[in-house]
Amino acid sequence: xxxxxxxxxxxxKHPFETAHGRRDYQETILxxxxxxxxxxxxxxxxxxxxxxxxxxxxxxxxxxxxxxxxRDPFHHQHILDELIATHDAQRAxxxxxxxxxxxxxxxxxxxxxxxxxxxxxxxxxxxxxxxGVDEPATIAQKVREAMEYPCFKVKVGVPHELDILxxxxxxxxxxxxxxxxxxxxxxxxxxxxxAAVCAFGVEFVEQPVAATEYGALQRLRSLRIAPIVAxxxxxxxxxxxxxxxxxxxxxxxxxxxxxxxxxxxxIDLARMSGLKVMIGCTSESSVGVAAAAQLAPLADWIDLxxxxxxxxxxxxxxxxxxxxxxLGGGPGFGVRAVS
Numbered sequence: 001x002x003x004x005x006x007x008x009x010x011x012x013k014h015p016f017e018t019a020h021g022r023r024d025y026q027e028t029i030l031x032x033x034x035x036x037x038x039x040x041x042x043x044x045x046x047x048x049x050x051x052x053x054x055x056x057x058x059x060x061x062x063x064x065x066x067x068x069x070x071r072d073p074f075h076h077q078h079i080l081d082e083l084i085a086t087h088d089a090q091r092a093x094x095x096x097x098x099x100x101x102x103x104x105x106x107x108x109x110x111x112x113x114x115x116x117x118x119x120x121x122x123x124x125x126x127x128x129x130x131x132g133v134d135e136p137a138t139i140a141q142k143v144r145e146a147m148e149y150p151c152f153k154v155k156v157g158v159p160h161e162l163d164i165l166x167x168x169x170x171x172x173x174x175x176x177x178x179x180x181x182x183x184x185x186x187x188x189x190x191x192x193x194x195a196a197v198c199a200f201g202v203e204f205v206e207q208p209v210a211a212t213e214y215g216a217l218q219r220l221r222s223l224r225i226a227p228i229v230a231x232x233x234x235x236x237x238x239x240x241x242x243x244x245x246x247x248x249x250x251x252x253x254x255x256x257x258x259x260x261x262x263x264x265x266x267i268d269l270a271r272m273s274g275l276k277v278m279i280g281c282t283s284e285s286s287v288g289v290a291a292a293a294q295l296a297p298l299a300d301w302i303d304l305x306x307x308x309x310x311x312x313x314x315x316x317x318x319x320x321x322x323x324x325x326x327l328g329g330g331p332g333f334g335v336r337a338v339s
């Protein structure tokens with residue numbers, strides 16, 4: 001196998017802000033895996049939360065590439081065991097390789113990846129669309145632009161979060177809302193802030209407090225105002241069992257955990273632990289989002305929208321109009337570069 005990679009930058013339709021920071025563009029690393037005239041695609045995204053930078057991803061991929069030259073991609077389970085063991089701290093890079101392997105196998109077999117997973121694309125939920133932090137007037141404009149989507153995921157965890165929600169409700173009084181604080185609340189103020197936010201009507205609250213604040217997460221869950229979903233608290237499979245009884249669900253992302261293989265393990269662990277499952281994304285193009293979407297039929301909720309937030313995604317085949325992603329539309333992930 002020949003592993004190659006390159007950086008790709010895409011321009012956001014609106015500057016995107018969360019409690020972690022603000023950005024005007026998405027920059028990721030597209031991964032290609034070639035053998036026998038077939039090319040599998042993957043994508044790795046940087047996140048300072050998990051110690052992944054563009055440079056560290058590239059360095060890790062450079063270390064991985066020579067180990068794959070003589071390997072058979074159909075032996076992906078053994079390959080990924082070795083990569084996780086060796087590069088546990090750089091799971092975004094492993095995720096890029098994992099995706100490329102899964103896409104390659106689907107293309108080689110001539111079937112969608114979710115088909116060889118044994119999944120029915122019709123069971124996939126609709127995706128929400130994310131409304132990032134902004135001033136109320138801009139929030140209202142974002143909401144008007146996104147009215148076709150069935151649900152909004154709203155970034156909170158900032159001082160003017162109630163103004164944001166009020167602006168949304170002025171334009172969309174009945175739209176289902178999910179809120180994500182991105183660790184922006186504290187153990188001291190989280191209960192009051194949750195009560196205030198949930199007064200606007202929300203489906204669930206995602207990662208209200210810091211990743212290690214298990215006691216605060218459990219207190220919020222016990223209020224039974226809205227379900228609590230862990231994101232930053234749930235990175236890899238080992239994190240899932242310890243969240244049983246602490247939260248109601250977990251948000252699984254390929255670039256956090258190391259790819260599709262690890263994500264499937266997390267889904268199984270979540271179900272055994274009585275937890276609901278959300279499949280999310282970070283800042284991927286259609287490549288990384290389509291990879292995650294192969295698992296959508298196993299999820300209760302999906303937040304797979306980052307390809308919809310840019311002006312120049314660079315790929316076709318996934319879609320997302322009105323929240324409906326196209327799954328099984330071609331072999332592998334079913335996406336292709338736009339020439």
